[in-house]
Amino acid sequence: MKTFHIGGVHPAENKLSAAEPIRVAGLPKQAVFSMFQHIGAPAVPVVKKGDEVKVGTLLGEAGKGLSVPVFSSVSGKVSKVDAVLDSSGTRRMAVVVDVEGDEWEERIDRSDKLVTMKDLGGITAEEVVNRIKAAGIVGMGGATFPTGVKLMPPPGTKAEAIIVNAVECEPYLTADHRLMLEKPEQILVGIQLIKHAVNCPKAYIGIEMNKPDAIKLLTNLLKEKAAQYPGIEVVPLKVKYPQGGEKQLIDAVIGRQVPAPPALPINVGAIVQNVGTVYAIYEAVTKNKPLIERIITVTGKSVKQPSNFLARIGTSMQQLIDEAGGLPEDTGKIIGGGPMMGRALMSLEVPVTKGSSGLLLMTEKESRRGEVSPCIRCAKCVSACPMGLEPYLLASYTRLKDWDGCEKNDVTSCIECGSCAFTCPSNRPLLDNIRVAKQTVMGIIKARHMESIAKK
Amino acid sequence: MNVILIAVIVLGSIGLVAALILFLAAKKFAVHEDERIGQVAEVLPQANCGGCGFPGCSGFAGACVKAADKGSLDGLLCPVGGQPVMEKVADILGMKAEASAPKVAVVRCNGTCESRPRIAEFDGAQSCRVQNMLGSGETACAFGCLGCGDCVAACQFDAIHMNPETGLPEVDEEKCTACGACSKACPRGVIEIRLKGLKNRRVVVLCNNKDKGAQTRKACSVGCIACQKCVKVCKFEAITVDANLAYIDAEKCKLCRKCEEECPQNAIHAFNFPPRKPKVENVEPAKEQEA
Numbered sequence: 001m002k003t004f005h006i007g008g009v010h011p012a013e014n015k016l017s018a019a020e021p022i023r024v025a026g027l028p029k030q031a032v033f034s035m036f037q038h039i040g041a042p043a044v045p046v047v048k049k050g051d052e053v054k055v056g057t058l059l060g061e062a063g064k065g066l067s068v069p070v071f072s073s074v075s076g077k078v079s080k081v082d083a084v085l086d087s088s089g090t091r092r093m094a095v096v097v098d099v100e101g102d103e104w105e106e107r108i109d110r111s112d113k114l115v116t117m118k119d120l121g122g123i124t125a126e127e128v129v130n131r132i133k134a135a136g137i138v139g140m141g142g143a144t145f146p147t148g149v150k151l152m153p154p155p156g157t158k159a160e161a162i163i164v165n166a167v168e169c170e171p172y173l174t175a176d177h178r179l180m181l182e183k184p185e186q187i188l189v190g191i192q193l194i195k196h197a198v199n200c201p202k203a204y205i206g207i208e209m210n211k212p213d214a215i216k217l218l219t220n221l222l223k224e225k226a227a228q229y230p231g232i233e234v235v236p237l238k239v240k241y242p243q244g245g246e247k248q249l250i251d252a253v254i255g256r257q258v259p260a261p262p263a264l265p266i267n268v269g270a271i272v273q274n275v276g277t278v279y280a281i282y283e284a285v286t287k288n289k290p291l292i293e294r295i296i297t298v299t300g301k302s303v304k305q306p307s308n309f310l311a312r313i314g315t316s317m318q319q320l321i322d323e324a325g326g327l328p329e330d331t332g333k334i335i336g337g338g339p340m341m342g343r344a345l346m347s348l349e350v351p352v353t354k355g356s357s358g359l360l361l362m363t364e365k366e367s368r369r370g371e372v373s374p375c376i377r378c379a380k381c382v383s384a385c386p387m388g389l390e391p392y393l394l395a396s397y398t399r400l401k402d403w404d405g406c407e408k409n410d411v412t413s414c415i416e417c418g419s420c421a422f423t424c425p426s427n428r429p430l431l432d433n434i435r436v437a438k439q440t441v442m443g444i445i446k447a448r449h450m451e452s453i454a455k456k
Numbered sequence: 457m458n459v460i461l462i463a464v465i466v467l468g469s470i471g472l473v474a475a476l477i478l479f480l481a482a483k484k485f486a487v488h489e490d491e492r493i494g495q496v497a498e499v500l501p502q503a504n505c506g507g508c509g510f511p512g513c514s515g516f517a518g519a520c521v522k523a524a525d526k527g528s529l530d531g532l533l534c535p536v537g538g539q540p541v542m543e544k545v546a547d548i549l550g551m552k553a554e555a556s557a558p559k560v561a562v563v564r565c566n567g568t569c570e571s572r573p574r575i576a577e578f579d580g581a582q583s584c585r586v587q588n589m590l591g592s593g594e595t596a597c598a599f600g601c602l603g604c605g606d607c608v609a610a611c612q613f614d615a616i617h618m619n620p621e622t623g624l625p626e627v628d629e630e631k632c633t634a635c636g637a638c639s640k641a642c643p644r645g646v647i648e649i650r651l652k653g654l655k656n657r658r659v660v661v662l663c664n665n666k667d668k669g670a671q672t673r674k675a676c677s678v679g680c681i682a683c684q685k686c687v688k689v690c691k692f693e694a695i696t697v698d699a700n701l702a703y704i705d706a707e708k709c710k711l712c713r714k715c716e717e718e719c720p721q722n723a724i725h726a727f728n729f730p731p732r733k734p735k736v737e738n739v740e741p742a743k744e745q746e747a
Contacts, residue, residue, distance in 0.1 A: 090591050090592055090598045091598065091667065091671070346591055346592060347575075369580070432580045432581035432583070432586045433583070433586065435586070436585050436586055436589065
């Protein structure tokens with residue numbers, strides 16, 4: 001069984017909502033659209049207070065450089081354009097819409113009918129990428145990197161393999177799993193669109209073995225319609241965290257290693273797309289539908305009804321929790337995302353964003369970190385690190401503010417998966433410290449870069 | 457006998473040749489250091505705190521000598537030694553030291569446990585920098601003190617300590633040298649290096665919150681809400697409100713303390729003034745004048 005070769009851990013899976021079909025969440029009364037839903041420059045609001053908007057109306061256009069537009073997922077009136085608390089824990093620019101009715105922009109095709117490549121006729125690769133860009137699609141696994149940019153390989157590189165990330169290695173989360181079970185053929189068309197866009201003949205779907213039904217369904221579908229969907233292969237993977245990391249997945253599926261930054265996956269010929277992103281690409285290209293809703297898992301051990309919701313972006317987390325049976329009394333921590341990489345939320349008013357893959361309600365007992373004790377040099381973190389780093393060393397360098405030491409030991413390669421802190425028997429907050437170092441060193445590298453440009 | 461003699465001669469000649477080489481090398485590669493650098497470094501406090509902006513005291517001494525050769529010591533100040541040390545340095549270099557006002561670190565946050573309710577609990581690494589990356593911290597104020605004590609750890613002079621009752625750092629003015637290490641360590645820029653003021657008296661806005669007034673009020677009961685009252689009451693145009701936060705220019709402030717009385721949030725504090733006995737008398741004539 002294939003898997004990545006360095007490190008990795010095995011957290012308890014807890015996929016409580018795996019058997020729950022996707023439910024459509026109710027329309028919110030008020031929707032909040034953050035302009036910071038992606039990596040890169042924030043979107044720039046183009047509406048003002050009092051404007052009428054429909055589902056699919058542009059709210060914020062892409063900023064300069066790396067950025068994507070933001071669309072309304074509801075119809076109604078803009079009640080304010082102001083700084084609002086978002087999942088980052090700080091107030092940032094957002095558009096707030098008071099919902100009235102549910103009127104959609106006419107260009108969006110709302111039918112469920114499957115549109116195949118044949119129906120699209122001779123659509124050009126350029127047109128596919130343009131539609132993806134115009135729909136504001138970002139990586140929906142959580143990293144929220146603008147997808148359009150990923151599908152334009154820089155000169156000198158060539159895509160040799162599309163890898164669809166259907167690993168969902170985070171415990172608890174089942175959004176991608178359910179999507180594969182319920183929209184398999186749409187995903188296959190989406191993959192064809194990506195293949196077409198970057199002119200790459202081969203695509204792989206990486207799925208972990210804990211989703212046997214999804215593996216079976218997609219494998220059978222590909223066997224049945226081999227002529228219609230050529231060059232796509234399902235790759236079952238051994239269950240191991242963080243297999244869903246881009247570099248780990250490339251290693252697991254095609255056995256290539258991405259060098260340290262600034263190298264990108266495309267430098268080894270790979271483009272990785274999350275399965276949720278693939279579905280969004282299908283909807284954007286065939287149905288003209290911008291990224292306005294996503295599947296989000298609401299789960300936790302004491303949640304009455306762990307569920308997978310198809311929620312409009314901008315819906316408040318509070319509403320989703322209410323629909324899942326209300327906030328359990330023994331909740332100790334509410335995490336946006338999965339338990340390994342997600343971050344605790346300060347408030348339930350926080351809206352669903354393009355990158356919200358899950359909402360985990362941890363019980364009081366689970367949410368406590370253990371008492372920190374001194375490092376015993378067991379090197380468990382070293383064996384766990386999927387990037388081959390030495391977390392204990394990086395954490396020490398951070399404490400000593402030795403940024404050179406951090407840089408020499410490749411702190412910028414850290415993918416912040418949290419395996420080190422998860423495995424530490426002394427409960428040391430390794431990732432907390434390494435994140436500080438990573439941020440600082442990236443700042444230093446950037447400053448150096450700017451300086452060298454200025455000198456030239 | 458012969459063997460001993462040979463050994464002595466051989467070793468002796470090797471020694472001589474080596475000494476000669478060392479002598480020549482020392483001459484050829486001798487580093488000519490300006491002796492003034494050593495002299496200047498000697499009068500510096502040797503705390504190597506970096507508060508002057510140079511790497512350690514010898515770095516600062518080098519910079520002083522260079523600046524003296526150019527003709528002016530402007531902009532160079534050892535915050536630890538202050539004026540007396542700068543005068544000594546100037547003496548050595550045959551210059552005149554510019555008079556510089558002493559400074560002190562001021563923690564611009566008064567959000568104690570009572571005035572700023574905790575809305576979350578942070579159980580990660582006890583470091584302000586870590587906490588700052590995760591949003592607004594334990595309170596709803598995204599600008600105030602985080603209370604993990606990065607500033608305390610940064611201070612080399614044992615001049616700043618956490619007060620367990622308020623959860624805020626307090627500066628020991630006697631010990632503080634205004635080196636700025638705490639100010640740099642604070643990820644939110646709460647600590648300001650400020651003029652010590654006449655008789656150590658200062659009037660300061662103890663708030664760093666740049667949110668709008670309504671939001672600030674929700675987060676903290678002593679936060680600046682940018683109501684502009686202090687700006688209006690100040691006769692010396694010392695107060696400005698920028699990004700929803702009032703700031704008192706220490707150079708323009710005449711220490712009249714009117715703003716302190718006016719502030720509805722009690723965000724303005726006066727340091728080291730004698731207790732206010734004649735308070736009632738002071739206020740009344742002021743009002744009459746205005747009328």
